[in-house]
Amino acid sequence: MDVRETKLPNGLTVLTRELHHAPVATFWVWYAVGARNELPGLTGVSHWVEHMLFKGTEQFRPGDIFRLVTKNGGTLNGFTWIDYTTYFETLPSDRIDLALRIESDRMANAVFDPEEVASERTVIISEREGHENEPTWRLDEELTAVAFKAHPYGNPVIGWKSDLRTMTRDDLYRHYRRYYAPGNAVAVAVGDFATDHLLEQVEARFGGIPAVETPPPPVRAVEPEQEAERRLTMRRPAPTRYLQVAYHAPAASDPDAVPMLVLDAILSGAKSMGMMGGRAPMGRSSRLYRALVDAGLATSARSSVGLTRDPFLMDVSVTLRPGVALSDAERVLFEVIDDLKANGPTDEELARAKKQARAQFSYGTETVTSNGYWLGALSIVASWRLFGELVPRMEAVTAEDVRRVAARYLTEANRTVGWLEPSEAQR
Amino acid sequence: MSAGSLQIERRSLPNGLVLLGHRNEASAAVVLRAMVRTGAIFDLPERAGTARLTGAMLQRGTRRHTFEELNALTDREGVSISVDVGRHTTDVNVKCLTEDLELGIGVLAEVVREPTFPSDQLEKVRGELMTALREADQDTRSVAERTFRELAYPEDHPYRRRVSGYQETVPRVELTDLVAHHARTFRPDVVAIAVAGGVEMDDAFDRLAHEFGDWVGEGEAPALPAPPAPKPVGVQARTVELPGKSQADVVLGMPGIDRRHPDFYALDVLNLILGRLGLNGRIGANVREKQGLAYYSFSELEGGLGPGPWAARAGVNPANVERAVEAILAELRGVLAEPVTPEELSDAQSFLTGVLPLALESNDGVARTLLSIELYDLGLDYLVRYPGIIRALTREQLLAAGRRHLSADSYALAIVRPAR
Numbered sequence: 001m002d003v004r005e006t007k008l009p010n011g012l013t014v015l016t017r018e019l020h021h022a023p024v025a026t027f028w029v030w031y032a033v034g035a036r037n038e039l040p041g042l043t044g045v046s047h048w049v050e051h052m053l054f055k056g057t058e059q060f061r062p063g064d065i066f067r068l069v070t071k072n073g074g075t076l077n078g079f080t081w082i083d084y085t086t087y088f089e090t091l092p093s094d095r096i097d098l099a100l101r102i103e104s105d106r107m108a109n110a111v112f113d114p115e116e117v118a119s120e121r122t123v124i125i126s127e128r129e130g131h132e133n134e135p136t137w138r139l140d141e142e143l144t145a146v147a148f149k150a151h152p153y154g155n156p157v158i159g160w161k162s163d164l165r166t167m168t169r170d171d172l173y174r175h176y177r178r179y180y181a182p183g184n185a186v187a188v189a190v191g192d193f194a195t196d197h198l199l200e201q202v203e204a205r206f207g208g209i210p211a212v213e214t215p216p217p218p219v220r221a222v223e224p225e226q227e228a229e230r231r232l233t234m235r236r237p238a239p240t241r242y243l244q245v246a247y248h249a250p251a252a253s254d255p256d257a258v259p260m261l262v263l264d265a266i267l268s269g270a271k272s273m274g275m276m277g278g279r280a281p282m283g284r285s286s287r288l289y290r291a292l293v294d295a296g297l298a299t300s301a302r303s304s305v306g307l308t309r310d311p312f313l314m315d316v317s318v319t320l321r322p323g324v325a326l327s328d329a330e331r332v333l334f335e336v337i338d339d340l341k342a343n344g345p346t347d348e349e350l351a352r353a354k355k356q357a358r359a360q361f362s363y364g365t366e367t368v369t370s371n372g373y374w375l376g377a378l379s380i381v382a383s384w385r386l387f388g389e390l391v392p393r394m395e396a397v398t399a400e401d402v403r404r405v406a407a408r409y410l411t412e413a414n415r416t417v418g419w420l421e422p423s424e425a426q427r
Numbered sequence: 428m429s430a431g432s433l434q435i436e437r438r439s440l441p442n443g444l445v446l447l448g449h450r451n452e453a454s455a456a457v458v459l460r461a462m463v464r465t466g467a468i469f470d471l472p473e474r475a476g477t478a479r480l481t482g483a484m485l486q487r488g489t490r491r492h493t494f495e496e497l498n499a500l501t502d503r504e505g506v507s508i509s510v511d512v513g514r515h516t517t518d519v520n521v522k523c524l525t526e527d528l529e530l531g532i533g534v535l536a537e538v539v540r541e542p543t544f545p546s547d548q549l550e551k552v553r554g555e556l557m558t559a560l561r562e563a564d565q566d567t568r569s570v571a572e573r574t575f576r577e578l579a580y581p582e583d584h585p586y587r588r589r590v591s592g593y594q595e596t597v598p599r600v601e602l603t604d605l606v607a608h609h610a611r612t613f614r615p616d617v618v619a620i621a622v623a624g625g626v627e628m629d630d631a632f633d634r635l636a637h638e639f640g641d642w643v644g645e646g647e648a649p650a651l652p653a654p655p656a657p658k659p660v661g662v663q664a665r666t667v668e669l670p671g672k673s674q675a676d677v678v679l680g681m682p683g684i685d686r687r688h689p690d691f692y693a694l695d696v697l698n699l700i701l702g703r704l705g706l707n708g709r710i711g712a713n714v715r716e717k718q719g720l721a722y723y724s725f726s727e728l729e730g731g732l733g734p735g736p737w738a739a740r741a742g743v744n745p746a747n748v749e750r751a752v753e754a755i756l757a758e759l760r761g762v763l764a765e766p767v768t769p770e771e772l773s774d775a776q777s778f779l780t781g782v783l784p785l786a787l788e789s790n791d792g793v794a795r796t797l798l799s800i801e802l803y804d805l806g807l808d809y810l811v812r813y814p815g816i817i818r819a820l821t822r823e824q825l826l827a828a829g830r831r832h833l834s835a836d837s838y839a840l841a842i843v844r845p846a847r
Contacts, residue, residue, distance in 0.1 A: 073781015
């Protein structure tokens with residue numbers, strides 16, 4: 001893949017890829033900080049810092065960043081995940097320098113005005129309360145917390161509500177100063193530009209940001225191997241029953257990570273890789289769909305596994321048809337999994353999963369924005385080179401590889417099982 | 428590709444079906460999107476959900492393949508099919524790699540033309556929809572939307588009804604209703620198919636003509652109703668409570684205007700300034716940025732072929748509902764009291780004209796744009812004319828359009844709160 005990697009003297013890694021199919025370009029800055037770096041009492045700090053980076057810097061007053069990018073015909077956003085915090089602008093390519101101006105300024109000069117911090121506190125609590133309205137979000141939050149006892153991946157990215165109520169401006173600012181350093185960041189540009197010229201612009205905008213001598217503290221926590229199944233039953237108002245099962249899964253850098261992606265595709269179809277509406281549902285011939293949905297037990301049954309820096313989770317979420325017992329759906333799910341562990345996939349299933357993955361990769365990487373996303377995300381969790389290697393490596397996976405990773409990770413002792421039972425009146 | 432230079436191919440077949448296409452040489456994939464001008468507008472009130480169920484049944488068995496065979500065939504090649512049912516349109520979207528163009532076109536044709544509506548599949552689809560409706564009826568945003576429609580549109584107006592139907596109506600829909608809806612309203616003279624991606628348009632059009640050319644519609648296509656909707660009289664407000672929730676959701680608005688109305692562009696740009704541009708316009712600046720009341724607060728003008736609503740929406744802590752509603756109304760009053768600032772208008776104009784290349788970057792984006800051009804009869808030169816249309820708008824036109832179609836005194840207000 002024609003990606004160029006450049007390192008500035010202050011430690012900033014810059015990835016560039018020219019794509020000339022349309023007169024647009026995207027620019028991202030990725031910081032290697034997210035929920036995995038957060039300590040008790042300060043959960044949600046990375047996400048809140050992300051919000052504050054739209055609330056004023058030396059050059060831009062609150063509201064300016066959104067206003068300037070949209071008036072230039074661009075789109076923008078920021079988001080926070082367990083491994084990273086990232087910001088991007090996608091613009092007509094002749095205006096991409098605006099993105100460089102914004103991102104270089106807020107890498108070092110965000111102001112964290114106390115009044116803005118106060119007004120953002122209620123916005124973030126509102127964001128959390130919007131999620132709390134969804135029963136499946138609550139189940140997922142509870143399940144993830146139970147699945148981890150040592151590693152911070154058990155904490156929600158948005159943070160526990162008590163932390164959101166008590167966090168101070170100085171907590172936020174300290175986190176910003178500690179992690180927003182050129183050496184802890186990756187800038188990614190993809191689109192209709194000439195690389196040499198773009199790199200000159202990056203150097204001009206970012207080169208003057210001083211390197212930070214003390215690197216951010218490493219995350220030392222290692223989740224111990226799970227030795228016994230964990231279970232939880234949540235009872236609350238809900239329209240139907242939901243089942244979620246999560247297994248500890250390997251990190252993106254582990255050789256087993258790619259076979260896990262193939263396993264996921266065999267369970268419920270290859271997943272969309274698109275950003276900005278590139279959805280492409282498939283997988284109705286998959287094992288979970290046939291055993292649970294087509295059989296009338298559920299209206300949806302989906303597995304998912306991500307590429308993460310430390311070992312995270314592969315999970316299966318099932319929405320049950322009203323009247324179906326959780327124990328019945330769970331038994332069928334485990335039968336599907338046990339069969340894969342014993343016998344592996346058929347050759348035809350394996351071929352189907354690979355073709356789906358190739359198709360999803362193609363559908364999902366049409367836009368410059370999506371390319372910027374994948375290069376950046378993969379550079380944080382493993383290496384950007386995985387972007388070009390993903391499909392070939394999936395194509396090299398054998399049926400035995402799939403059987404082996406299923407047998408290794410999808411075990412009883414390695415799983416956390418969550419049931420959501422609607423409160424009495426609503427079953 | 429510059430914004431205005433999207434090369435659009437268009438071909439009409441003798442049976443009235445229209446083909447539209449744009450080639451994106453860089454793409455290894457292709458989107459085939461068929462828009463059928465039929466939808467929930469034809470639903471009988473007591474059988475609301477008929478069009479939605481019909482859409483879901485298109486993939487559940489055809490004259491060429493059973494549901495299982497179709498799934499095996501599409502999953503084997505990574506072909507994705509999805510169906511979106513609206514009030515006036517039913518879109519069937521097929522995505523495949525360019526090497527599978529022939530398969531993709533075949534699948535599109537059988538799904539659109541030849542569904543067999545097997546009865547065992549109907550019960551599966553109905554069960555899935557009923558579960559989804561139960562979920563919607565306990566979801567604060569969905570209930571706010573449903574309540575808003577009931578307040579904003581009169582008793583017998585089709586826009587009052589939910590496209591997906593209700594737990595009370597979906598069980599009443601019979602197989603014969605679906606078969607009749609398909610036979611009567613799926614016909615070549617109401618279909619346009621957009622092709623976007625890395626294929627030769629002549630070749631794709633020839634293959635599509637081969638699959639769709641012998642399709643004949645009997646008699647005249649049924650007219651698409653789009654009855655006008657009167658504005659609410661005074662404030663029509665209702666609060667609904669749901670158990671187990673943390674946040675309240677609010678929808679405030681009124682019937683708006685047709686996409687083809689002469690005021691559409693002015694009202695759309697006014698709405699952009701009011702509730703979309705930047706971090707959701709003046710409403711976002713007040714409700715979220717200034718007062719910190721909500722994570723989301725924005726406004727939207729639906730457009731479409733009938734009086735789709737203009738509405739502002741926000742999710743807020745239950746203690747802040749009144750403040751948020753007051754802030755939305757204050758901003759609405761503001762844009763109806765005096766013209767927007769010259770800077771706001773110029774920002775909005777630059778956004779709409781500047782963002783075109785982004786909207787046209789993906790195959791999905793191109794296919795949707797081509798179908799909009801066809802649906803609203805905008806002309807193949809629309810993308811060239813569009814910047815001129817937008818730049819010609821004046822602040823006074825925006826104000827006049829706002830005053831003609833919006834009101835801060837007469838509106839519908841739906842609030843869904845956590846049960847105390």
